[in-house]
Amino acid sequence: MRSLRLASFKAPATGFLSCLVLVGGCATSAQPAQTPGAEPTSTAPAPDSGNAGTPDAGTAGSETEIALTPTLREVAPAGFYVGTIAQGGGQMGRYWPYLTMPPLREIISTQFNSITGENQAKWNTIHPRLDAYNFDDMDAMVDFAEENGMRVRGHTLLWHRDLPGWVFSLSDDDLRAVLEDHIKTTVGRYQGRIAQWDVANEVIDDNGQWRSENPWIDRLGPDIIADAFRWAHEADPNAKLYLNDYSVEWDNAKWQKYTEYLPELVAAGAPIDGFGFQGHIDSDSGFPTALGENMQFISDLGLDSEITELDIRFPVDGDGQATAADLAQQAEWFEQAYATCLENARCTGVTLWGVGDYFSWVSNEFPGWGAATPFDRQLQPKPSFTAIRAALSSGRP
Numbered sequence: 510m511r512s513l514r515l516a517s518f519k520a521p522a523t524g525f526l527s528c529l530v531l532v533g534g535c536a537t538s539a540q541p542a543q544t545p546g547a548e549p550t551s552t553a554p555a556p557d558s559g560n561a562g563t564p565d566a567g568t569a570g571s572e573t574e575i576a577l578t579p580t581l582r583e584v585a586p587a588g589f590y591v592g593t594i595a596q597g598g599g600q601m602g603r604y605w606p607y608l609t610m611p612p613l614r615e616i617i618s619t620q621f622n623s624i625t626g627e628n629q630a631k632w633n634t635i636h637p638r639l640d641a642y643n644f645d646d647m648d649a650m651v652d653f654a655e656e657n658g659m660r661v662r663g664h665t666l667l668w669h670r671d672l673p674g675w676v677f678s679l680s681d682d683d684l685r686a687v688l689e690d691h692i693k694t695t696v697g698r699y700q701g702r703i704a705q706w707d708v709a710n711e712v713i714d715d716n717g718q719w720r721s722e723n724p725w726i727d728r729l730g731p732d733i734i735a736d737a738f739r740w741a742h743e744a745d746p747n748a749k750l751y752l753n754d755y756s757v758e759w760d761n762a763k764w765q766k767y768t769e770y771l772p773e774l775v776a777a778g779a780p781i782d783g784f785g786f787q788g789h790i791d792s793d794s795g796f797p798t799a800l801g802e803n804m805q806f807i808s809d810l811g812l813d814s815e816i817t818e819l820d821i822r823f824p825v826d827g828d829g830q831a832t833a834a835d836l837a838q839q840a841e842w843f844e845q846a847y848a849t850c851l852e853n854a855r856c857t858g859v860t861l862w863g864v865g866d867y868f869s870w871v872s873n874e875f876p877g878w879g880a881a882t883p884f885d886r887q888l889q890p891k892p893s894f895t896a897i898r899a900a901l902s903s904g905r906p
């Protein structure tokens with residue numbers, strides 16, 4: 510068994526840093542072409558500008574040696590998906606560090622057996638103009654997954670965010686037609702290669718109402734959701750089709766609406782296979798106590814489930830660091846999240862919304878918060894990594 514330890518991992522981290530400083534130079538051959546119609550690529554990624562500092566800003570990660578072997582995918586029970594995202598886009602503009610940074614690439618390909626595009630399959634990326642698709646970034650990710658024996662989750666087809674402006678100027682008829690074309694074209698292109706799709710994402714708001722910012726739901730009514738599932742199923746009858754949302758790990762208004770809607774959707778014969786609990790946890794709220802119970806509700810409906818976007822954020826200092834006590838708490842909650850999924854026979858996997866705190870979306874959307882992934886800003890494993898591995902090693906009860 511290979512022994513990847515902190516000391517031997519420092520060398521490539523130098524390359525990681527120079528990539529960040531010299532983005533253009535380090536990314537040229539592997540970085541996919543820029544999406545037509547998108548803003549010019551920024552010259553350097555500027556993640557978490559709210560938390561000052563470059564990735565090596567003097568507060569290097571823990572000096573405690575945490576062995577990277579055995580890897581998470583090695584210890585996971587057979588058939589269980591241990592996922593992460595192909596990071597990029599977001600606050601990094603059109604920069605995809607997972608393709609160009611050897612240490613990040615190494616972590617993703619050795620530790621995980623499933624991958625989701627953070628932004629690669631969103632409308633702004635793949636459908637920038639009414640008459641033009643651009644699958645370059647998706648193709649690169651699917652190739653990467655296949656090279657490394659990883660399953661792919663597709664994310665996402667019917668969502669209210671990251672939509673190009675032209676969508677909002679369509680007539681109702683065109684809006685419907687364009688969604689059908691988008692779903693059939695995209696799912697059809699990757700037939701047999703993308704195992705699972707988040708067909709619909711975040712369709713219910715925090716007050717338990719249909720999300721009015723979603724142009725399809727707002728203009729065509731919620732029945733468009735079942736249509737989206739049917740179109741995806743037609744395009745790839747073997748793909749597992751999911752409905753995905755955040756804040757569904759609690760007993761709240763949104764969850765209550767799902768407990769009414771999901772049985773109706775299933776009874777109506779929509780080809781839905783599973784429900785995704787995103788799992789964006791924050792330290793103010795603490796561990797979502799209803800996660801296990803809500804997952805059981807999904808199993809009782811005859812559906813699978815996964816935790817699809819797990820991260821756990823904490824308040825951080827100006828260098829983006831959380832306290833040691835918070836990191837210990839984070840490790841406990843990560844372990845609990847994996848254990849909750851493993852305890853449910855129909856929970857088939859857990860995907861982390863990123864590895865490497867430097868790249869996480871969190872500080873972009875929640876300034877002053879961060880440290881949300883199991884690898885620190887220098888890509889060194891945190892106590893949370895060990896805790897996740899312990900949960901996976903324990904297997905299913």
Ligand code: G3I
Nearest residue numbers: 547548549598599600602603627628633670671787818870
């Ligand atoms: O497209 C523009 C690009 O032209 C411009 O150069 C760049 C400059 O910042 O911005 C680009 O848009 C960004 C987009 O990602 C695509 O790269 C947005 O500003 C940025 O806000 C967006 O962030 C992503 C966000 O979803 C919205 O799509 C995050 O990286 C991503 O982590 C986040 O992920 C979501 C899941 O999909 C669903 N669940 C919640 C989760 C966190 O918000």
